[in-house]
Amino acid sequence: MLPVIESFGVCKSYGTTRALDNISFTVNESEIFGFIGPDGAGKTTLFRIITTLLLPDEGTIKVLGLNCTTGYKELRKNIGYMPGRFSLYQDLSVEENLNFYATVFGTTVEENYDLISDIYSHIEPFKKRLAGKLSGGMKQKLALSCALIHKPKILVLDEPTTGVDAVSRAEFWQMLEKLKSHNITIIVSTPYMDEAMRCDKVALIQNGRILAINTPDKIREGFTRKLFTVKAMDKFKLITTLRKYPETITAWPFGDSVHLTLNGDNTDDSLLIFLRNEGITDPVIEEIAAGIEDRFLELMEKGSKG
């Protein structure tokens, strides 16, 4: 397993704001490595350093064995970057954008077409349309095609699915998985926890710090308590009632149920009795395995306490 990205103690500040604080990690060849964290966590700053667009204040990042700070000319030929906002030329057509990027990287569309054909085939029927007139999902596919057209060794995707609907998101991840077979290493950031499960390795990041790095399953398994789901008809009343229960540690809404942790990890009858007394007559309580979002919530809470 060859490391293609190695970060050693990277720090970056904007004025008094510490955007990145002692960031260290390794990404191996052909991995899909995810950075999961909310807005302001530092993901974009980190990606700009990796793609040689920003210098770190402290620490080093090596990409393909080269130092990001000194080896940037060579590195830029080998990285494909899809930044957070659609950044292609809105007033050029789909095919004009693709040709432009191919030319800038000293290649042609034909040269590496096989790499992008699966992706590009979705938008090829609209190749004369101006990029600015495409829907969100289609813009993504174009941006991805342009990032791949020079057959980079590493693909850096900054929140490629933010603001995109669930169907397009699912399609996008299917496309990424296919790229692995071309030995392309992918680092991707996302605020969607379910996308974390599709990565080989994940780093949870918040306020410039890494809270955990591991495979998604190992992160999930790090959850320290028993987890219960509770369902009832009146969701809001259920949450407020559970929060009043003296043994509750955390009660978070999760879609159609509430995820609950308790002192002593135990749901004896007293919880049911408490709920019934408060007017919740038909709660359904089950123990479940923690998901990655449960673990992230747990780490965030611990992080904010100290």
Add this chain to the structure above:
Amino acid sequence: MFGNNYMNDKVIYVHNLVKKFGNFVANDNLNFEVYRGEIFGFLGANGAGKTTAIRILSGLSRPTSGEVIVAGFDAYKQAEMIKKNIGYMCQKFSLYEDLTVKENIMLYGGIYGMKLALIKKRVHELLERLNFQEYENRIISDLPLGLRQKLAFSVAVLHEPKIVFLDEPTGGVDPITRRQFWEMIYETAAGGITVFVTTHYMDEAEYCDRISIMSEGRIVALDTPAALKKMYEAETVEEVFIKIARPALA
């Protein structure tokens, strides 16, 4: 859930709504009603026509044909009255970045036509409820996204409108803040304000009383999350969505 005495109070009435841009039909015969105190999720793939419909409902654009009545006002002739009686929060713009928290609240209170004494009272209540007292004189651009979103929502309902429209209010926000935000939505709806929300987080769709799913200009599903999951034999709203909402062809 919303109380039974709200059920007959329609705050949004849409009947055969059509909106065309030239030959392109963005909204193709939409029919739905939303009741007081409901949390109504308005879902759909990008390009399905949601934004077009929301702009009509919030008085920003006129229908091509069909009936649209919002907060009791007609969308063709009384759009200005609609605007005065709704709240609106969208991702691209909500608060003035170079004003402080307090200045924003005061400004919006003035725009909504509230009396000064009431605005001052609400400033105080709002800051206390959100635990924002220390941020009163901080510039918005200095605050993290999660706090801004919570504040923007509170400002959108400052004047206690009948309906508040939320356009992807939790995009990119951390999972804790996202949940706190939804609890604010629950509280608001329990107080009788209707919440009309669009989101790409499918788990958030589950928090809604009813959801509609748009695809290619039409509504292809409208019901409670539980009923839709049963109808489409799905475990989650995401599965339902993937089954019936197709992404725009371009």
